[in-house]
Amino acid sequence: MRLPxxxxxxxxxxxxxxxxxxxxxxxxxxVMTQMARRHIPGLSLVVVQDGRIVAVRAYGVxxxxxxxxxxxxxxxxxxxxxxxxxALGALHLVEQHRLYLDTDVNATLKTWKVxxxxxxxxxxxxxxxxxxxxxxxxxxxxxxxxxxxxxxxLVQVLDSSGPTNTAPIRVEAEPGSRWNYSGGGYTIxxxxxxxVTGKTFPDFMRVTVLAPLGMLRSTFEQPPQPARxxxxxxxxxxxxxxxxxxxxVYPEMAAAGLWTTPSDLARFAIEVQQAYAxxxxxxxxQAMAKQMLTxxxxxxxxxxxxxxxxxxxxxNHNGRDEGFDAELTATVATGQxxxxxxxxxxxxxxxxxxxxxxxxxxxxxxxSDYVAPSAVAMSSAQLNAVAGRYExxxxxxxxxxxxxxxxxxxxxxxxxxxxIPLGSDRFASADRPAHMVFTRDASGAVTGLTWSEGGTDHAxxxxxxxxxxxxxxxxxxxxxxxVQSVLSAMGQSGSAIASAQWLTEGAKKDFxxxxxxxxxxxxxxxxxxxxxxxxxxxxxxxNVARILYYRMTTAKGDRILLVHLTSxxxxxxxxxxxx
Numbered sequence: 108m109r110l111p112x113x114x115x116x117x118x119x120x121x122x123x124x125x126x127x128x129x130x131x132x133x134x135x136x137x138v139m140t141q142m143a144r145r146h147i148p149g150l151s152l153v154v155v156q157d158g159r160i161v162a163v164r165a166y167g168v169x170x171x172x173x174x175x176x177x178x179x180x181x182x183x184x185x186x187x188x189x190x191x192x193x194a195l196g197a198l199h200l201v202e203q204h205r206l207y208l209d210t211d212v213n214a215t216l217k218t219w220k221v222x223x224x225x226x227x228x229x230x231x232x233x234x235x236x237x238x239x240x241x242x243x244x245x246x247x248x249x250x251x252x253x254x255x256x257x258x259x260x261l262v263q264v265l266d267s268s269g270p271t272n273t274a275p276i277r278v279e280a281e282p283g284s285r286w287n288y289s290g291g292g293y294t295i296x297x298x299x300x301x302x303v304t305g306k307t308f309p310d311f312m313r314v315t316v317l318a319p320l321g322m323l324r325s326t327f328e329q330p331p332q333p334a335r336x337x338x339x340x341x342x343x344x345x346x347x348x349x350x351x352x353x354x355x356v357y358p359e360m361a362a363a364g365l366w367t368t369p370s371d372l373a374r375f376a377i378e379v380q381q382a383y384a385x386x387x388x389x390x391x392x393q394a395m396a397k398q399m400l401t402x403x404x405x406x407x408x409x410x411x412x413x414x415x416x417x418x419x420x421x422x423n424h425n426g427r428d429e430g431f432d433a434e435l436t437a438t439v440a441t442g443q444x445x446x447x448x449x450x451x452x453x454x455x456x457x458x459x460x461x462x463x464x465x466x467x468x469x470x471x472x473x474x475s476d477y478v479a480p481s482a483v484a485m486s487s488a489q490l491n492a493v494a495g496r497y498e499x500x501x502x503x504x505x506x507x508x509x510x511x512x513x514x515x516x517x518x519x520x521x522x523x524x525x526x527i528p529l530g531s532d533r534f535a536s537a538d539r540p541a542h543m544v545f546t547r548d549a550s551g552a553v554t555g556l557t558w559s560e561g562g563t564d565h566a567x568x569x570x571x572x573x574x575x576x577x578x579x580x581x582x583x584x585x586x587x588x589x590v591q592s593v594l595s596a597m598g599q600s601g602s603a604i605a606s607a608q609w610l611t612e613g614a615k616k617d618f619x620x621x622x623x624x625x626x627x628x629x630x631x632x633x634x635x636x637x638x639x640x641x642x643x644x645x646x647x648x649x650n651v652a653r654i655l656y657y658r659m660t661t662a663k664g665d666r667i668l669l670v671h672l673t674s675x676x677x678x679x680x681x682x683x684x685x686x
Contacts (some may be wrong), residue, residue: 109126132268137464138166141457145521146347149177149340149450152461153369156469158375158380158442170341172349180324182331182339182366184354185450186426187248189327189365190293192375194238194410196316197296198391198399201234205303208235208398212295215628217302219262221295222277230282234299237292238243238410240401243280246273246291249363251355251429255329258301258358261298265291287404290362296358297361308360312349320378322371327360339452342430345519350430363428369446376444378421378439383439400439406463425454434458443471455523481535482513483530490514493532493545493553496570496669496684498644503568504682520685543567554642565668568642571654573686574667577635590655590670591631593678598625611679613648625685627662634658634667646671646680659683 134154142150149167153160168174200206206215211231213220221232226243234244241329250272252258257270259398267275276291297308304311309327317325326335327637341353357364381387381574382396391399394686399409400422406413411422414436423436432453437444445465447458466474499505506517507526514534515522525537532545541560558565571577589609596607601619604610634656644651652674659668671680 118370128359129156134464134468135164135166138461141461141530142166145455145457145523147449147451147452147453147457148174148343149181149346150447151179151181151183151369152447153373153444154440154465154469155373155377155437155446157442158377160370160377163370167450169339170349171343171347172354174341177450178384179336179342179370180368182324182335182368183433183450184342184357184362184363184426184428184431185365185367185372185448186428186431187290188367188372188424188426188433188435189361189363189588190290191326191410191424192316192322192326192367192372193293193296193312193364193436194399194473195375195379196312196389197238197300198395198409199315200303202391202395206234206299209233212237212299215299215303216253216295219265219298224278226278226281232278232282232295234296235403235409236282236295237289237636240286240288240292241283241404241407242289242292243278243282243284243287244276244289244292244295245279245295246276247288248290248427249273249357251357251363253355254352258356258456261294261301261358264358265298272337283404286407290359293362294359297359297385300361306323308364315373316390320371320374322367322374325365325367325371326363328366328672329358329360329364330435331366340431340537341365342428343451344430345452345454355429357428363426369448372433372446372448373434373444376422376435376446377442380439380442380444381438397445401495401566415473432458434462438471441472450500453519453521455518455521456538457523463538475539477538477540479527480535482527482531484512485528486528490528491576493556494576495553495572497556497567498570498642499558499567501645502647502680506573506684506686508573508686517685568639570639570644570669571637571656573682574634574642574656574684577637577656580636582633586655586672587631587633587657588677589676590657590678591628594625594628594668594681597622597681598628609676609678611649611673611677614646614679617647622681624659624661624666625681628659631668632658632660644671648681649673649677651679 149169151165154162163179165177165179167177169177173531195548232242244320259269259271263269263271265276312327324581342350382391385393402413411424414421418440420439421436426433431450433448433578435446445462447461494507494509496504496506507514508517513528514526526534527537535542543556543558545553545556555568558567593607593609596603600621604618605615639654640652651671653672655670657668659666666683669682671677
């Protein structure tokens with residue numbers, strides 16, 4: 108159950124008040140506003156200025172069902188920021204000549220080898236490729252394992268054997284030919300470290316990286332020992348429900364297994380800054396730090412992503428584990444940075460807004476100086492007319508809802524980015540220099556919008572109005588029967604999906620596993636339909652001609668369902684939405 112808006116504000120305010128003796132400042136107010144808007148249970152952050160930690164803050168609770176107050180020592184899962192910290196350990200071994208950046212990883216691997224393929228016949232997989240996501244490897248990320256579920260060994264993960272829940276890690280493109288994010292590559296790196304050191308990965312990282320940098324609260328143990336487990340936050344899903352067992356376990360430690368605090372991650376960022384400047388070499392030298400922050404391909408360094416150039420250049424990494432999100436962003440040359448960790452999965456721009464607020468408050472180079480324009484009053488009828496769902500990119504749908512005299516994007520059922528009305532169907536973001544103008548057809552019906560940002564315009568088609576504003580339509584019972592058969596298959600298994608009669612080939616190719624929202628389907632109630640045949644909407648390789656709206660009842664309750672149909676009545680996608 109989602110916490111009521113007022114209740115969450117109270118929890119955040121109480122948690123901050125009892126966890127800090129200092130009066131609130133504008134940063135606290137901004138963070139608590141974002142948490143309340145997005146229903147974020149707990150948040151911890153650290154600000155780095157002039158190469159030192161200058162602000163340490165914690166808000167909210169560790170668990171919505173009677174958890175403790177988050178404090179500055181609460182441990183969060185770092186998700187893929189684990190890769191950045193792990194990369195530092197691998198680069199340390201490179202400088203010891205125990206690993207090599209540009210030789211075949213199979214020359215180092217002993218327990219397991221990268222299987223040969225047509226893609227490695229002329230170019231081998233290298234450690235540089237693993238660290239920069241250019242090795243041509245599969246497996247984007249890892250969902251982890253429930254506390255009480257069987258756990259695979261690392262070799263089983265690499266081969267997708269035993270209880271592994273991800274695909275085998277294999278080469279699918281010529282190494283170096285393209286950038287393709289691969290947590291699988293870091294899992295190979297983890298095996299390399301085990302093979303050359305003979306140590307467990309948590310022990311190697313503790314001795315080589317965590318202890319030298321003073322990251323004494325952090326660990327790669329999966330799961331953490333009981334004493335540390337007692338200090339952890341519990342993870343939450345976007346709907347507010349808690350992760351079973353509080354968090355998942357990640358055998359893929361290098362890719363996703365770090366438990367840490369923002370303060371410890373700030374120490375990591377400071378060391379990278381200091382090493383790059385030649386003022387420290389606790390783990391790697393200045394020369395290696397410069398390699399780490401050199402673009403390998405598509406602004407990816409060795410374990411860190413790069414943004415911008417010159418004095419304002421930044422390095423960063425985001426992280427997501429089951430029920431946890433995190434972000435680390437720091438400047439290369441000016442000794443500034445911020446680390447933000449939350450105990451929920453949130454697809455909104457809230458963390459980015461907090462980062463941008465810090466960058467402006469602490470005068471980072473190239474920090475945004477955007478000032479939102481003043482609002483022009485618009486009536487509820489005008490706002491309701493343009494509210495609805497829009498296809499921002501292929502298979503990237505965004506809802507705009509009327510609220511507080513303007514529009515807000517709706518992500519996961521909660522308001523996210525605010526758009527200020529400027530009159531005549533024009534709106535501007537309250538957060539960034541982005542504008543949009545809604546477009547209408549000859550009859551005055553809204554058919555899309557034009558998005559303007561960074562000097563470019565982008566045409567965005569309208570999917571349809573919010574459910575409450577749908578025009579009643581007559582149900583085509585034959586189509587509903589088709590949809591019901593497709594949903595039944597999607598709720599079962601990948602093999603059932605592959606044999607579904609009324610599903611497009613593109614959807615069959617992309618939907619390889621059961622779709623949980625359709626499990627236990629009991630009833631499908633028709634709500635309405637929208638003709639989108641002239642709007643150039645594509646899903647999974649097919650043009651969408653019509654969208655059907657249903658109320659789907661399952662054992663877990665009711666959901667609103669959008670079913671995307673081709674002109675010949677095949678289902679090419681489905682979306683479950685909140686309103």
